[in-house]
């Protein structure tokens with residue numbers, strides 16, 4: 001037995017139906033015996049297979065969020081790449097180095113990046129040192 005999630009193209013009704021096999025589904029569809037219990041339309045499309053009874057609505061939502069997250073993550077990774085290439089890494093010394101850079105007469109061309117606590121960042125801000133905060137993903141190979 002196989003359970004399919006079916007979607008009516010006419011009224012957008014989503015329902016589940018059991019078939020003895022995927023072949024049976026194809027056969028029923030071919031001879032137009034597959035119709036929407038809501039509006040009777042035969043414009044039924046198989047969507048996702050539902051292996052168990054879970055809220056598929058939430059599942060779809062999660063996938064969309066995951067996609068969004070991956071998109072954002074990729075953007076950040078691109079940004080990280082740029083930063084790694086163009087900035088000096090100062091690790092946990094960020095607040096100290098940013099201050100030194102800010103008060104130094106010699107303007108360094110290269111910017112710096114590193115780790116700082118929220119407290120340090122707000123301290124820097126109070127001193128007029130602008131910082132950008134981005135979430136940081138650690139590569140597994142590092």
Ligand SMILES: [Zn+2]
Pocket residue numbers: 008009010011012013036037038039040041
């Ligand atoms: Zn329908």
